[in-house]
Amino acid sequence: EAGVVQSPRYKIIEKKQPVAFWCNPISGHNTLYWYLQNLGQGPELLIRYENEEAVDDSQLPKDRFSAERLKGVDSTLKIQPAELGDSAVYLCASSSPGLAGGLKDTQYFGPGTRLTVL
Amino acid sequence: GEDVEQSLFLSVREGDSSVINCTYTDSSSTYLYWYKQEPGAGLQLLTYIFSNMDMKQDQRLTVLLNKKDKHLSLRIADTQTGDSAIYFCAEFYYGGSQGNLIFGKGTKLSVKP
Numbered sequence: 450e451a452g453v454v455q456s457p458r459y460k461i462i463e464k465k466q467p468v469a470f471w472c473n474p475i476s477g478h479n480t481l482y483w484y485l486q487n488l489g490q491g492p493e494l495l496i497r498y499e500n501e502e503a504v505d506d507s508q509l510p511k512d513r514f515s516a517e518r519l520k521g522v523d524s525t526l527k528i529q530p531a532e533l534g535d536s537a538v539y540l541c542a543s544s545s546p547g548l549a550g551g552l553k554d555t556q557y558f559g560p561g562t563r564l565t566v567l
Numbered sequence: 568g569e570d571v572e573q574s575l576f577l578s579v580r581e582g583d584s585s586v587i588n589c590t591y592t593d594s595s596s597t598y599l600y601w602y603k604q605e606p607g608a609g610l611q612l613l614t615y616i617f618s619n620m621d622m623k624q625d626q627r628l629t630v631l632l633n634k635k636d637k638h639l640s641l642r643i644a645d646t647q648t649g650d651s652a653i654y655f656c657a658e659f660y661y662g663g664s665q666g667n668l669i670f671g672k673g674t675k676l677s678v679k680p
Contacts, residue, residue, distance in 0.1 A: 453609075455609075489672065489673075490672055490673075491571075491655050491657070491670030491671055491672050491673055492610070492655075492670050493670075494667060494668070497667075505667070540609055540610070542610075554597075554598070554659060554666055555598070555600070555612065555615060556612075556668055557612060558602070558609040558610040558611070558612075559609050560608055560609040561608075561609045563607075
């Protein structure tokens, strides 16, 4: 079974430029999460989707960050414009509703996208 | 708010046992997890424990949960150089109508040959 897929793995941009990250969750997982991981820290939730609905976006800086999951499968996280402080790893995770096997709510992570803003 | 604390560093010799400790704040946590992160990689789920369990063993890994003290530990037996990584403790709790995963800052395990 394929895991969570993210692309690109690395991205280097200049400040004020836009950037987008893509995530494809594990098949059958209807919950998708985007996390921000700063250096030396644990992941922090940015947004959580149940199917195509964003059910928790309270930690998403909405002035510059946006996300979508139009068909309830893959998702895109965008930053526009990027700032120096946005340099971090952006992790995507997905979890199962527990109906088709798999421990309910257990999150499986992708490899992440490492963003460097110059 | 909810908080998960871990010591930041642990160094052991190859073949020894490693014990990584974690404390959490929410007594209503349903699951507690251990994730492993190798350099440049995402988080790999290692193991989990239900909050109504005291212990769980999975090959070289033993998880102990002291719910009274809100203390979780991960013991790695016969630690190998390939175990060198950052280990994150995480609690899953329900805040309002939603569940959330709260991570510690991670413990960097260094295994010396």
